Amino acid sequence: MKLIKFTIEEMDICFSALAYMFAELEAREKYKSLLLDINVEFPHKNLDIFSDAIKTFQNAENMFLNFEIVKTLSKLEQWNNLKEYSQTKESEVYYNAFIDKITGNIDKLKDISLIEFADNKQAFLSFVNGNLRALINSTDKKRFAYWNGSTWSLLTDEETQIIYGDFIQKCNIELSAGQGSLKYEDWLELAKKITKWDTGRNTKEALDKIKRESSRIIDLKKYDLNNNIICSNDGKIINLNTGEIKNATRNDMILFTSEYNLVNKENSIKFMSEKMSIYLDIIGNERLDFILDLIAYKMLNRSLQSAIFMIGTGATGKSTFKQIAREIFKSESSTIPYDYMTTMNRGNSDASRDDILASLDNKKIAFCSEGEKEKIISSAKFKKYYRMQMNLLEKPMRG
Incomplete structure (x- = not known):
């Protein structure tokens, strides 16, 4: 992740730019998007606090209309001027200068023609432009992570050779495009160079180059992969140990890559803004x-004799929560018929057979959804579930 530093002389630019973002949703979203790949270092701690408020603010409204924001930041130095600065035309100018400095520091190496490089390894690094990382201490054959434009995917050594093949193809496209502007001798030299690059040895050397650079390596020993939910390709990530919800950087997406189909960033932010605020308001x-x-x-394989009851009106996120949990555990979850939980249960008859409990063997979670309202839940059945190590019950009620 890149680091952009602002000097003390640029204090006014930073302050005015952040003030502008407090009032302008589009500017705020652009800044938050850039922070996925860039760290910004401010010359004053109050600017860090303003920036953090922008990053964590989830509503679409003007931030000055949010009570918690105003209450928290009003005690800080310069707060009184923040709203005033946000309304000036100069603040937009400073904002544009602020964004230009950030985007101007983004690596533009990918814009250089690949065939201009003298070395295939440097040309290949330019082609992948940071989107191919080596995973060390991997537990399986997938030892690389590749950003395919929408998410990070895990690849084997053999699969990464296909990416090198795409690199050679791009070189040949550039070579063909230069036929009309290059002298024949120069074009022929470039063609020979690309032909030399297109060998198994050069492929291996280019991939080994990535493994030898610390900035391109992810050491999986340093991370616990089992305690995070990814909510989008590059939007939000939930740390289940702490409950923290934060913007997911590209590195997060490498470290916590999921096998599931992930929703896009816009839908994820909408989900987090609406559903999580509802959860917080209700519970x-x-x-x-x-x-x-x-x-x-x-997820840490701890045994718990606990149940979660989710009660509420429709469209409050109960089914969404259940679906997320189901997708996390997949083969490690079981479904228990609602009828079995009621006082109408008759032991081994019909759908109430006790051998349903056997389906909980070696399962981490059991799900149960409410059926007919008049069927009352039996507390005795709960106790039996606990004895059979029933781990999680979800009962979404209507009304």
């Missing part, structure tokens, strides 16, 4: 933390 921080902690324990 509060303490209960939400309990739910996240419970899932975290299960």
